[in-house]
Amino acid sequence: MDFADADAINQAIRLLSLRHRARAAALLAPLGLHPGQEVLLLELARTGPMIQAQLSDALGVEPPSVTLMTRKLEASGHIRRTPAPSDRRASVVELTESGQALVVRVEQLWCALAEQTVAGLPTRTVAELPGVLRAVAANVATRGARPASPPGTRSRTAGR
């Protein structure tokens, strides 16, 4: 691959990263959230209570990041951390009522963001987009960088 093509890809990914995050930040600000926190809430809403190590894995961020995220979300009253009964090292994270209420709004916001993101693209492109992005993300995964499965694959191995 020549430099021009490589640059087109890398720069596009970089710009998309910056802007998508900025957009998310703008939408989250009215809720008092910062980008990164919303995915934690959504994950808790989807999967139910879980310990921080599972969150770290699910969100694709390192444990220290989870420590800070959970601490701040706990301080703002959206989640609760309780010692795990069977493992005194672990702490179980779950949504509070306020957190559950917030998740509803976050989900709406999440939809608005996605719609904005793919606005004007052909339907087929939109349909293929998640698969392509996941394949690409899997390619650059720091750990277990297995080769990309064809886009559209819905197996667990291509999932989050």
Added chain:
Amino acid sequence: MDFADADAINQAIRLLSLRHRARAAALLAPLGLHPGQEVLLLELARTGPMIQAQLSDALGVEPPSVTLMTRKLEASGHIRRTPAPSDRRASVVELTESGQALVVRVEQLWCALAEQTVAGLPTRTVAELPGVLRAVAANVATRGARPASPPGTRSRTAGR
């Protein structure tokens, strides 16, 4: 759009952002660079000397970020900042010899990263990828969010 689709898109973008950046960081570390600095060097190599406001615009980052980037790259000897002759507010940024030498390696690295990123994807998908990503990035642009042009468009308006 329902939440599942929106989540697939947003999460995929988020994961790709984290991992692509992490991969870049891993590749840049041996050169003593941190992610973000490489694009500044590449931009200088492509366009030639320019003032920081132009850099800010070209890289899609805010002026304070440019201040820090240029300061650190100047400290490590890769760029030089000289007062602009015609405007005493502005400072012209240009590559030093060491910076030019470094750019060669950064370009190789950039190609390796892009190849890794699209490994295993169909050729057609790879060809379409930059256009799609740019269209999507334009959609979420904080300023001037004009609707996406069809992927594959190579006009200047779709460019960086």
Added chain:
DNA sequence: GCATAATAGTTATGCGGCTAACTAATCCTG
């Protein structure tokens, strides 16, 4: 020509994410 607006850049501060280094609990193996 002068006051006002716009622009270039810096400083201060905050957030998210990272690695490295550490504690505490649990697991495993001899």
Added chain:
DNA sequence: CAGGATTAGTTAGCCGCATAACTATTATGC
């Protein structure tokens, strides 16, 4: 059942990028 390895979580410190507030210069409108 010890003792070393693994795992959960935290702390400290770094970097990139953002916004807000500021200074210094240049451009503009009367």
